[in-house]
Amino acid sequence: MRTKTALPAVAMTAVSMVLTLAVVVMWLGTAVPWRVALIVGLGIDGGWLATLAYERRLAAQGDHSRTVTAVGWSFGLIATGVLVAHALTAESSAGAWLAVAWLPVAAKALWLVHGLWERTALTPMALDAIQGIQQEARDEAAVARARLRAEAVTEETRLTAVTAAGARVARVQAQTAKALAGAWSTLETARQGEGTGRALTSVTSPVTDAVTARWALPVWGPSEPTRAPALEAAPALTDDALDALVDEIRHSEDPALSYREMATRFRSAGHSASEVRLRAAWKRVA
Template identity: 80%
Template sequence: MKAKTVLPAVAMTAVSMVLTLAVVVMWLGTAVPWVVALVVGLGIDGGWLATLAYERRLAAQGDHSIPVTVVGWAFGTVATGVLVAHALTSSSPAAWLAVSWFPLAAKALWLVHGLWERTALTVTALESIRGIQQEARDEAAVARARLRSEAATEETRLTAVTGAGARVARVQAETAKTLSKAWSTLETTRASEETGKALTSVTTPVTVGVTPRWELPVWGPSEAVRAPALEAAPALTDDALDAVVEEIRTSRTPPLSYREMSARFRAAGHSASELRLRAAWKRVAA
């Protein structure tokens, strides 16, 4: 990398010195002996080369001298002035003017090279920087991939939850609609005057002497019915249970069926399990 900046500066300096020397010899050779013209040209190039060498020495030591820099630019300006003056007095000024800026260009290239040297890094430092940059790029790529994956997963989850919620809402709506229709039909049937008569006419043949009271359920909240009397009723012995069953069974003629007797037994506030009550019925009926 160093050669990419120093070689152009060296080449431009060499060309500028050759041009300056040639122009001074050709321009002053007609007015003074050519030896004098050669000395003048070598003096300009020598001064320029000396200041350049001193600047490079200071730069190698990490130092800088403003006076030396000013002197170097002064020699470059003089060389450029000589080339411009020769171009203006020659028969083909365009060609000489095209190369008259070479001395200043050479100084500018050495300035660029000096800036590069002050900011140049070693191979180890450059490798470390490249490693850090690559690590940062890798971490950024992994973070982006993780974020994209999490976003896709969250999107899938939200889609599934939304779909499930929509299905539940549809089922609830359909269920509510069905229940509404059922309760509407039930309410219409309950409010009808012919419902009780129809049910009575159907059940009369199997419930001789009993006129049932039919009441259909009503839409609304329900409360559990508790019977404190049943909870507080004392347990009956087998003999007492048989006596109560016999009394209820023969309270009507013909004797009551087991279902009717059981209903009257519990309605009277007696307490007994279904197993004991059925056993007492069998003993009494036998």
């Protein structure tokens, strides 16, 4: 690569020096001896070549001199000026000489480009390492993009499944609530009916030993839990005491309370008794 960038500059420099020498000899040969013209042309080309060689040596050492660079451009501009002046004073082929008058400046520009390439050139090993790093970065980026796309598809599938399951649960809950509301509505209608108690009493009277039971269906609504400290602190009641207490609570109002109302007041008062004993006492006093 170094040869590819240096060859054009070398070739254009050589052509520019030859043209400059030829123009100086032809232009000054009519006014001064050709040997003098040859010395002038060689002086211009020699100065240009010397400054170029010195500039190249400084570049090889990693150094740079603005003075040397300015002198080299000066010789290049002098050579260009000579070619332009010759083209303007030539009686024939002025256009052709003007067409090649830019070669010295172009040669200096090519050497500038070659110097920039040398300052930024890397070894093949470094280039291979850079290519490997870039390839690795591209591979990681591609893998990351594929992972993100897969995660996005997975999340979309999960959200779709969760949404469908939530919709099914909502439908089941709505159906259950509707069925439960209908059941409680039927139960409330039965509880409000005038013949419900009589019908249940007539059905159960053969097995209750002639004890008239007062029936009360459950009510849809909140309930208050019995306080645990009151239950723990309440003493155990004997059957006689329990019967007397149940009878007292039952007849605390007129008409007599139902079993459900009596049981609620019994436990609210802080008394403790199992459901079996309480029902047995109710049957005895009723």
